Amino acid sequence: MSAPPRPAPDLLTADRAHPDPLREEPGPGAARCLGLYAKLAAGVSVVTARGPDGPLGMTVSAVTSLSARPPLLLACLRDGSRTLAALTAHRTFAVHLLREEQHALAGRFANPTTTAADRFAGTDTRHVLGVPVLAGSLAWSVCLVEDVRRYGDHHLVVGRVAAVHVGGGRPLLWHDRRFRSLTELAPDGPG
Numbered sequence: 359m360s361a362p363p364r365p366a367p368d369l370l371t372a373d374r375a376h377p378d379p380l381r382e383e384p385g386p387g388a389a390r391c392l393g394l395y396a397k398l399a400a401g402v403s404v405v406t407a408r409g410p411d412g413p414l415g416m417t418v419s420a421v422t423s424l425s426a427r428p429p430l431l432l433a434c435l436r437d438g439s440r441t442l443a444a445l446t447a448h449r450t451f452a453v454h455l456l457r458e459e460q461h462a463l464a465g466r467f468a469n470p471t472t473t474a475a476d477r478f479a480g481t482d483t484r485h486v487l488g489v490p491v492l493a494g495s496l497a498w499s500v501c502l503v504e505d506v507r508r509y510g511d512h513h514l515v516v517g518r519v520a521a522v523h524v525g526g527g528r529p530l531l532w533h534d535r536r537f538r539s540l541t542e543l544a545p546d547g548p549g
């Protein structure tokens with residue numbers, strides 16, 4: 359008769375023995391993490407929402423596709439943002455992927471001392487599903503809020519894509535705390 363199989367290691371017991379793997383060696387801290395995050399290359403977007411006194415919007419690099427069926431995307435917005443408060447209340451928001459020529463607009467929508475009215479000044483705006491949509495971006499979508507969840511000092515916002523427009527142009531990028539453009543395509547991309 360063969361020997362009975364050895365029991366699998368009890369992972370729950372192991373977790374109880376070492377509840378926090380960082381307890382003996384603390385993590386790197388916020389400043390070093392921000393250095394890491396600065397190395398993430400990202401497209402630059404403006405997220406807009408309908409505020410109580412008019413349109414609100416902010417520049418966001420933390421925008422990512424999440425799912426195609428159903429169509430979902432996500433954005434990470436800092437705690438205390440006026441735009442976050444408005445989209446949470448109105449349950450709808452728009453995401454605009456910016457073109458490389460739109461760095462001044464991105465700077466305006468990021469400036470904490472610029473009023474909401476000044477952020478939108480001089481930019482053609484119309485409303486789709488009650489949300490302000492800016493003319494001239496690379497692409498935009500209007501999303502219904504699916505989930506808002508706080509993680510640390512930001513909120514993870516998941517939106518269900520309800521309307522989409524894809525235009526033309528090249529994306530505005532953010533890397534190493536500076537706006538950048540695509541200069542060339544990598545020689546050996548997939549496909």
Ligand SMILES: Cc1cc2nc3c(=O)[nH]c(=O)nc-3n(C[C@H](O)[C@H](O)[C@H](O)COP(=O)(O)O)c2cc1C
Pocket residue numbers: 402415416417418419420421434435436437438439440441442464465467468469470532
């Ligand atoms: C290139 C760039 C990317 C940014 N990305 C984000 C982001 O992903 N999430 C965020 O909360 N703030 C981000 N910010 C900062 C906001 O744009 C800024 O705090 C803005 O003033 C918030 O506006 P509000 O408080 O009126 O909503 C970014 C700023 C810049 C310049």
